[in-house]
Amino acid sequence: MFQQISILGPGLLGASLALALKERRLCQRVHIWSRRKETRQRAMQADWCDAIFDHAADACVHSDLVIICTPVETIVPLLKEIEPALTPNTLITDVGSTKATICRAAQHFDVHFIGSHPMAGSERTGMAHARANLFESAACILTPLEDVSTAQLTRLRQLWEAIGMRVAVSTPEKHDEIVAHISHLPHLLASSLCAYLAKKEPAWKDLAGGGLRDTTRVAAGDPTLWQQILEQNREEVLSAIQGFQNELDSLKTALHQNKTSDLLSKLEQGKQFRDSL
């Protein structure tokens, strides 16, 4: 499918991608770059890595496809760094959780860039948790800009589909609105709940059941990665928080005013949505 793919940032997503590409024989060679020497040394020993580079641009020379898998704030700077090393046909994508800032900035470079957001991951980050089946059955949102070539979009779609993903296409702005609601808001609620409970008596948590553990699992995610994501999607996230606060307020009012049928109706709406997931 591809001759040579460069993966910049072999963390959970990048390393899982390399594993999946190799397992399904989707490319001849995988070139890896990592900012950290220690990660480069570990990647060098992995059989999903054909060559490792100290500089991102060097890792991209002669590649058909470059996949940027670093934290969202570093994606645009990396794009600038690798631009001179790319051939005219190189396709570039990323796996960042926000898309508008990144895709609109990419327009200023002379590159073929199409944003991707595979909705796969885990609160356990890092190469050590990588697995080839991370992407299977999950959704991947592609966010091509207006001027993208259909052929390039098709190539990218086929790549994600080849590793088992369900591909959807959206504008970067619509993507950011959607994930603010289905990913960033749930994360924020889990983090806020945990930050709130952290102020209570430590013994309480020993009494918690599986419900609290599930509800808060995502709060164990890397705080720096999430701070960057929330800040890059600030306006959409603020709007999603506001919408949620209104909903919570109306449920609180129903409980406060003893309006049983309103309370029940909210719980039923919630169950219906959850059952449909």
Added chain:
Amino acid sequence: MFQQISILGPGLLGASLALALKERRLCQRVHIWSRRKETRQRAMQADWCDAIFDHAADACVHSDLVIICTPVETIVPLLKEIEPALTPNTLITDVGSTKATICRAAQHFDVHFIGSHPMAGSERTGMAHARANLFESAACILTPLEDVSTAQLTRLRQLWEAIGMRVAVSTPEKHDEIVAHISHLPHLLASSLCAYLAKKEPAWKDLAGGGLRDTTRVAAGDPTLWQQILEQNREEVLSAIQGFQNELDSLKTALHQNKTSDLLSKLEQGKQFRDSL
């Protein structure tokens, strides 16, 4: 350990309890009562059920222990109904998710009542999902009143421990404050989030990853059971919602005002709490 145990309400908890008691040979006979004829017919065929009764009081005759496993609003009425059938030594407990209303009402009956709250369960309710290991490694909070006999409390503690639970003891009021935070609030947040997302475009949910599914799992629980729980613990739940709203507001402010270090610090507090669960 016991000669005869009556289980009133063989739903997920009641039937799992019967299974666990039989598997570990903790009693000779299990007597079952269910309000619904259809449930009685199914229970009759189960090997964890030695006798089935149409009337709750009949199921309790000659029992050493009665465990009420019905929805919280029905526990006190059932206590009144079975009171005449009990022998002077019969110990009674329940598995309700709220304790103050129930335990304080039980004081008006001439019975040996000690509230229990096994922190085990699932959004999948009903006998069909029962399993003997439901309680293993989970916490169980006992809420004895001031006048309870130590011997009875010890018997009850040993029963829960014998099926694998970690037992904690608290006043009913303290119990209600704790579970408002570690169980009822998380449930409310999951339900509110789902009720909010239900108003958005239906296609969005096909894009959701495992994070949203985990965060909202408990919202699939039975709406009527939860409406009763939330209403019986109204004051404590309202206070927990308020505390959470303050926390969410401060996170929202940090994001709105671009205070990166405040935002990061909240996310870090959340992660630290979650990692400690």
